[in-house]
Amino acid sequence: MAILEVEHLSKKFGANKVLQDISFTVSKGQVVSIIGPSGSGKSTLLRCINQLETADGGSIRVCGMDMLQMIGGKAVYSKKKTLREIRLKIGLVFQNFNLFPHMSVMQNIIEAPVRVLKKSKTEAVSDAGELLKKMGLSGKELSYPCELSGGQQQRVSIARALALKPEILFFDEPTSALDPELTGEILKVIKELAEEKMTMVIVTHEMEFAREVSNHVIFMDGGHIIEEGDPEKLFGDTQNDRTKRFLSRYKNNF
């Protein structure tokens, strides 16, 4: 079953064509990695799907619901109510966490379940406790984000996104803001989610990780999808020159 269907998506910033004719599908339980050089449009793609940016053309469907459609040659967004319903099926983990600094770890996680899903506080707290345990953060409930390491903050932000029980979870370079020795703990958490068959789309520069965790890889450059397919094939023996060049540059640099 397709959780996400993107077709012919395009987006411009002024004259800068950041996304051009992007099409791909994510089915339930799939883990998709998106790789590509800086400035290739990866974040913009995620932001368009997450309604943080408005696309110029194409269509997006989430869990069978139309978010964006082409009608008479024009890109038309669905009604507010539908967009909101879709939003609650999607989670996004930011590069720089974006935790709420004035709220404790527990408050950060239960805010949306209580205020948006109208869960009882007791239920939300107990669910959050489970999530924190899973993230290896038991005992940090009352800490504030500024008292945590970057890796711990990122795990809180993953727990916060999971608290809404999304159908699909997006990660935009979840380890890029972290010290190298802290990336491992985040990658481990994502791997565990993959084992539980959580549907995920991960933008990352961790090539080894992408190869290991994902069952589909998309390589983007200059706003286009250049190549996509099986990780072993794409990382192992790609026939595409641009992919080859990108991957070899990564091997040399890291």
Add this chain to the structure above:
Amino acid sequence: MNTDDILNVSKILLEYLPNTLKLFALTLVFSIPLGVIVAGLKRCRFKPVSWLTNLYILIMRGTPLMLQIVAVYYAIPMIVKGAKDSAAASGTELSGFMQSLDSFMRSDNYMIIMLVIAFAFNYAAYFAEIFRGGIESIPVGQYEAASMLGLTRRQTFFRIIMPQVIKRVIPATSNEVIVLVKDTSLATVIAYAEIMLKAKQMMNTYSSIIPLFIAGAFYFVMNAIVTVAFAMLEKHYNYYH
């Protein structure tokens, strides 16, 4: 001046302290909410509203508060006088509205009401700029995270943005409040019976500058209290950064 005189002057000034405090407190009570509203209007996406708000802020901050006090205080008497003159000239009666304005400007509370109007609108302009700066200093990531969690705009503002803005505007607000303590003395320009006015009168009575020093000590102590209060508030918000 001997010790008895000094004690006497201090006692008299203490009697007029409530008037100073009244102006100070009423100005804060009205100017802070007004400042929040003005900050919101300035951020309004309908451009004419934001331009008019800008013009208001420009005038309030660009002209002396003392001038604004005099203008606000004498506006109604001038209007009423004009109406009376033309009524007398044409031999007609003063309109009901003008009559009620006339009795309003003779009422006991007229002076403090006009003072609070002048002070509150002036300080609201300064507070608005502080609050707007505070709101704009919150990273967009906070709005984006809130929107990803499905929070409404209202919830985002009141639950996520405002608490963080309050912490950020405390130091600048504290500065403004300290200035307000001293600015209450501008009310002498329309002879409002507060500390400064009385100190000046007693300076003449005693032919001594000491009453001014005593008044200065009053303002100094008030601001010491303001400073400590804001330091405590700042400390209260120190649980995160």
